[in-house]
Amino acid sequence: MNYEAGIKSEIDDTSTVEFDEGGSVSRLARNKKPLIIGAIILLAAAIGAYFMLSSAPADPNAGQAQAPAVSVVAPGRTTIAGEITATGTLAARREMPVGVVGEGGRVVSVPVEQGSWVQAGQVLAVIDRSVQTQQAQSAAAQIQVAQADANLAQANLDRALQLVERGFVSKADVDRLTATRDAAVARVRVAQASLRELQARNARLNIVAPAAGLVLERNVEPGQTVSGGSQPLFRIAKGGEMEMLARLGEIELSRITAGESAEVTPVGSERSFTGQIWQVAPTINAQDRQGTARIALPYAPELRPGGFATALIKSGTIVAPILPESAIMSDDSESYVYIVGDDNKVARRPIKLGNVTPNGIVIREGLTGQERVVLRAGGFLNEGETVKPVVEKN
Missing domain, CATH: 2.40.420.20 (conserved putative lor/sdh protein from methanococcus maripaludis s2 fold)
Incomplete structure (x- = not known):
């Protein structure tokens, strides 16, 4: 009785055991059945998902998520105001080299300095002319001698003409005296021409400015001996006008024309100068494939020939x-x-x-x-x- 009662009490408390036909307790608990069934379902779902993923086609954008x-x-x-930037050097627009035009000699004085403004005909240097002065004086004396001979020949002719009417002088004598008079007059003219030549030569001993402008270089000092054919003694910028020799490529050169404005800024200066293109090179350098645009500029102390500068050239509009x-x-x-x-x-x-x-x-x-x-x-x-x-x- 007690044994059966204990068994029934266990059954009532746990409700997890059963009796078989022989009256013994079963090992399978009823509350474990749902867990086993759930595990089987999860396992089947995982296997199905694996096969579905492995058989699905590759996503073409899958690698894109990994791309930076x-x-x-x-x-x-955009429409842009046409501007071309170029570099180049500054120079005198019209540079005049001035040298010895005569026979030369020793330089006596140089009254101008580099950077001076000069007028046309102004003396730049004086060459010693002591010998040439004596030669000129000698030529002047030769004129006086020739003139005296001419006067005497004219007087002899005049007297002969008075005597020819009386028969004391023949016609032949008159012709001879006339020829003598003409030769004397001609010698006067020759002497006068010789003097003028010497005076002209002496005048060329003064080296003068051919036109008004700014003296850029002075390559002579007093005491120096100079001669014709030597290097220029002075270089003058005519009128003080300057220019920039802007170097441009073939494409840029084809886009500009004479008359267009440009802003030129010398290196080392914050000031810009407004100029105008006055000449575009008709040729292209075969080595660097560039040409030159010459930009005329008014005089300014900052514009030093030989210096480097940058130009901003206005050239219409472009779309780019x-x-x-x-x-x-x-x-x-x-x-x-x-x-x-x-x-x-x-x-x-x-x-x-x-x-x-x-x-x-x-x-x-x-x-x-x-x-x-x-x-x-x-x-x-x-x-x-x-x-x-x-x-x-x-």
């Missing part, structure tokens, strides 16, 4: 893309940008740069403006690399 994100922009095209400096890279051979194609791969594109504007750098060649250009971090990309473009507003 880069900022890109389509720059478009503009990019910030961060998007542009360069190496030893060229400037370039990275563009992102339709397949999101990076490609290198060579470009040619134009003017620098407040909005960025003008791209003169290489872009249409519709490309997606990498704005930043281009130095960390490789050509052909796949990226995730993030478009920024221009």
Whole structure:
């Protein structure tokens, strides 16, 4: 009785055992059945999910999540005031070299200095003329001698003409006296011409300015001996006018014409000078493929011939893309940008740069403006690399 009562009490408390036909207790507990069933269901679901994932096609954009994100922009095209920047040297617009035009000699005095303003005909240097002065005095005396001979010949002729009517002088004597008189007069003229020649030679011993202007160079000092054919003693800028010899490439040279204005800034000066192109070179240098645009400038102390300067030439308007400096890279051979194609791969594109504007750098060649250009971090990309473009507003 007690044994059966204990068994029933256990059954009532746990409700987890059963009796078989022989009256013994079963080992399978009823509360464990749901757990086993749930585990079987979870296992079946996991196996089904594995096979579904393994049989599904690959996501074409799966690798895109791993690609680096880069900022890109389509720059478009902008109308820009045409400006061409050029460099070159300053020079006198009309430089006049002044040297010895006569026989030369020892320099006595040089009354002008480098940087002086001179007038046309002003004496720049005086050469010793002591010998030439004596020669001129001798020539003047020769004129007096010739004139005396001419006067005597004229008097003899006059007396002969008075006697010819009386028959004391023949016609032949008159002709001879006439010829003597004519020869004497001719010798006077020769002597006078010789004197004028000497005076002209002596006048050339004074080295004078051929025109008004600014003395750029003085290459002579008192006591120096000079002669004809030697190097110029002075260089003068006619009227003080200056110019800039701006060097330009073939494309830039074709875009400018005479008459266009330019702003010239000498190196070392913050002041700019307004000039005008007065001549465009008709030829191109075969070595550097450049030509010269000559920009006329008024005189200013800052414009020193031989100095270096930068010119900003106004040349109408152009339409071209503009990019910030961060998007542009360069190496030893060229400037370039990275563009992102339709397949999101990076490609290198060579470009040619134009003017620098407040909005960025003008791209003169290489872009249409519709490309997606990498704005930043281009130095960390490789050509052909796949990226995730993030478009920024221009």
